[in-house]
Amino acid sequence: MLSEERNQTLTRVGPGTAMGDYLRRYWMPIAGAAEFDDIEVKPIRLMGEDLALYKDRSGTFGLVDRHCPHRRADLSYGFVEEKGLRCNYHGWLMDESGQCIEQPFEDMVNPKNPLRGKCKITAYPVRELSGLLWAYMGPLPAPELPVYEAFTWGNGFSEVITSDIPCNWLQCQENSIDPVHFEWMHDNWSLRQKGQLAPYSTKHLKVAFDEFEEGFVYKRVREGQSEQAEMWSIGRVFLWPLGFYLGEHFEWRIPVDDENTLSVTWFWCRVPTEREPYVQTRIPHWHAPITEPDGRWITSHVINQDIVAWVGQGRVGDRTKETLGASDKGIAMIRNRFFEELEAVKQGKDPKGVLRDPAAAKLVELPIAERKPFLAGKSMLEYTKHPYYSKRMKGFPWNAGQPEQVRKEFCIAMGIDADGNFLALKEAAGAK
Ligand code: FES
Ligand SMILES: [Fe+2]
Numbered sequence: 001m002l003s004e005e006r007n008q009t010l011t012r013v014g015p016g017t018a019m020g021d022y023l024r025r026y027w028m029p030i031a032g033a034a035e036f037d038d039i040e041v042k043p044i045r046l047m048g049e050d051l052a053l054y055k056d057r058s059g060t061f062g063l064v065d066r067h068c069p070h071r072r073a074d075l076s077y078g079f080v081e082e083k084g085l086r087c088n089y090h091g092w093l094m095d096e097s098g099q100c101i102e103q104p105f106e107d108m109v110n111p112k113n114p115l116r117g118k119c120k121i122t123a124y125p126v127r128e129l130s131g132l133l134w135a136y137m138g139p140l141p142a143p144e145l146p147v148y149e150a151f152t153w154g155n156g157f158s159e160v161i162t163s164d165i166p167c168n169w170l171q172c173q174e175n176s177i178d179p180v181h182f183e184w185m186h187d188n189w190s191l192r193q194k195g196q197l198a199p200y201s202t203k204h205l206k207v208a209f210d211e212f213e214e215g216f217v218y219k220r221v222r223e224g225q226s227e228q229a230e231m232w233s234i235g236r237v238f239l240w241p242l243g244f245y246l247g248e249h250f251e252w253r254i255p256v257d258d259e260n261t262l263s264v265t266w267f268w269c270r271v272p273t274e275r276e277p278y279v280q281t282r283i284p285h286w287h288a289p290i291t292e293p294d295g296r297w298i299t300s301h302v303i304n305q306d307i308v309a310w311v312g313q314g315r316v317g318d319r320t321k322e323t324l325g326a327s328d329k330g331i332a333m334i335r336n337r338f339f340e341e342l343e344a345v346k347q348g349k350d351p352k353g354v355l356r357d358p359a360a361a362k363l364v365e366l367p368i369a370e371r372k373p374f375l376a377g378k379s380m381l382e383y384t385k386h387p388y389y390s391k392r393m394k395g396f397p398w399n400a401g402q403p404e405q406v407r408k409e410f411c412i413a414m415g416i417d418a419d420g421n422f423l424a425l426k427e428a429a430g431a432k
Contacts, residue, residue, distance in 0.1 A: 002319040002335065010338055011168045011316050013255040014048030018342050020255075023047065023241060024138035025351050027145045028254050029264045030126075031133040032160035032285025036061070041085060043076035047137055048257040052076040053126070054085045061126040062096035063135050069100060069121045098123030131160045131283025132266060143354045144361030150247070152363065153374060155278050156270040157413040159406055160285040161399050163263040165253075165307060169242070171317040172253035172261050172310045176244035177330035179207045179220040179236075185305050193299060208232075209330035211337070214353045214366055215240035218330050230369035237366050238334065240353045247368045249398070251303070259315040263288075265303065265399070269392060272380040274424060275415050284406045288399035301400045380415070380422040393420035 002010070013020040030046060031053060041054035043066060050066035052075040062085060068075055073089035080086070084095040086102075093102035100119035107113050125142055127134045130151040136142040165172060175181065187201035202223035210217050219235035221227055237245040244251040248269060254262040271278040290298055290307050297311065298304040324332060337352070345351055355361040383389045393416050396402040407418075415423050 001322055001324060004320050006339070007316075007319040009342070010335060011170050012258055013169065014258065019338070020047055021138075022338075022342055022345055022351060023255060024136075025143070025345070025354060026138070026241060027127070027134045027136050027143070028242060029132040029252050029266070030063075030135045030254060030262065031264075032162065032283070033128045033131050033133050034160070034282060034285040037282075040080045041076055041078060043074070045256050045260070046135065046262075047255055049122075049137075051122075051124075052078070052085065053133070054078075054080055056080040056084055056096075057082045060096050061128065061133060062094075063124045063126045064094055064096075064098050065121040065123070067121075068092060069094075069119050070103075092119075094121060094123075096123060096126070130266065131158055131285070132264070143350075143356055144358055146355055146361050146364040148245075148250070149363060149365045150245075150250070150268060150374070153268065153270070155276045155377065156268045157278075157280055157410050158266060158268045158283045159410075160283060161263075161265045161267070161288050162285070163288045163290050163303075163307070163399070164256075165261040165263050165290070165310060166259065166315065167261060167311045167313065168258060168316040169253045169255040169261045171313045172263070172306075173238075173242060173244075174331050174334070175306055175309060176251070176253075177209065177216055177218050177238040177334055178327070179218045179330075180204050180327040181306075181309065183222070185309060186302055189299075189305060204327075207327060207329075208235075209333055210235070211333070212367065214364065215243075215245075216330060216334060216337075217367055230371075234367050234369045234371075237368060238330070239366065241338070241351075245366055245368060247370060247374055261310075263303070263307070267398065269389075269410070269414070270374065270377050271413055272383055272415065272422070273377040274380055275413075276377065278413060280413065284409060286401070286403050286406055289401045298400045301396075301398055303398050304400050380425050384422065384425070390420075393422075395420070 009018055036055040041052055044051050044053045051063055052066050053063050055061050057080055066075055068087040070090055070092050073087050075085055075087055078085045078087050081093060084093045084101060086093045091104040092100055095101050098121040100116050103116050106115055124135050124137045127145050129145060134145055183201055183204055205221045208219045216238040217235035219232050221232050239245045242252050249265060249267040252264045254264055256262050292298055297308045299308055341352055391397060417423060
């Protein structure tokens with residue numbers, strides 16, 4: 001439970017708020033790079049700021065104030081040039097640093113035009129990494145953009161998925177340190193949705209939470225699992241401050257404003273060893289729906305189920321009314337750490353996990369249970385026998401609404417037919 005004041009401190013993200021200023025000190029994934037294969041510019045709202053995100057004709061990405069410095073037209077309706085984004089109203093041109101580099105009529109009537117050099121709008125650095133566009137909205141110099149180990153594994157099919165979530169970021173992110181919900185929200189609720197009453201899935205027997213440099217880990221032992229299993233000895237990562245890392249995928253909860261969040265996820269699936277080496281030439285992006293035609297939330301897929309929990313807590317969760325128990329120890333830990341961090345930053349310290357060393361940022365390894373199989377790969381036969389990957393071949397289990405085109409690309413990469421059967425295994429069986 002938190003006081004109203006402390007709840008507001010943690011949840012408010014606009015410019016000048018304690019948490020808003022704190023979170024701006026981290027690189028955040030904000031879009032799929034592939035979105036800009038079809039568009040030049042789009043409106044985007046981040047941390048309570050209205051911005052325009054664009055890719056100019058030379059391939060440079062820019063993230064600038066939504067409004068033109070001239071008479072405030074909407075730059076998300078502008079068009080790009082070899083360098084920069086041009087306002088569609090009178091043609092002023094801004095580069096990725098926000099500097100106005102052309103004012104066509106002013107430049108003509110006054111070739112020395114002193115106005116242009118003084119004209120600069122808010123702009124934030126953007127980088128492309130592993131199919132994601134990352135923005136940094138904090139004080140300069142920007143820290144290093146961490147290259148997580150999973151981005152370097154290769155031999156896999158990646159995809160980037162975004163969703164618009166109508167609630168505050170923190171209740172989404174608290175879900176990243178909540179092992180017990182898995183048993184109920186995903187396992188047992190899914191059983192019930194299929195019309196099954198029993199048996200319920202295996203119970204959590206114990207959970208534990210530890211802090212490390214890049215975040216926290218949660219650990220679990222469920223019925224039938226030993227303490228030697230890596231879900232207890234290593235665990236899963238709450239990636240500080242906005243991410244969740246599960247080995248073959250990341251989830252980030254990016255604050256749009258106090259009442260909205262952009263869910264950004266990156267998925268990776270290694271191709272079977274028989275199909276290696278495999279190089280993916282383009283990481284697709286898709287935007288996942290969260291509502292049914294009747295306006296109810298979609299409940300069929302794992303992340304959709306999580307979203308039902310997040311939005312169900314209200315636009316901004318009222319933490320004055322909650323009742324925390326033993327399963328919520330991790331949640332209390334991260335809230336306390338956020339408060340401590342706000343104090344530390346006030347005293348001029350770098351925030352937790354921020355990387356300043358370029359060499360260290362080149363490869364950031366995170367602890368993760370069951371890491372070895374990601375490195376070793378699996379054969380087609382092993383995939384067909386694997387409880388998770390056999391299902392993964394049949395369809396995308398995480399978000400509803402995967403476009404047919406992405407499914408097709410996935411099938412080609414894996415060497416499977418539309419039903420998820422490996423073509424090479426089918427052929428071999430047919431030849432017998
Ligand atoms: S308002 Fe943008 S150029 Fe005039
Ligand atoms: Fe979940």
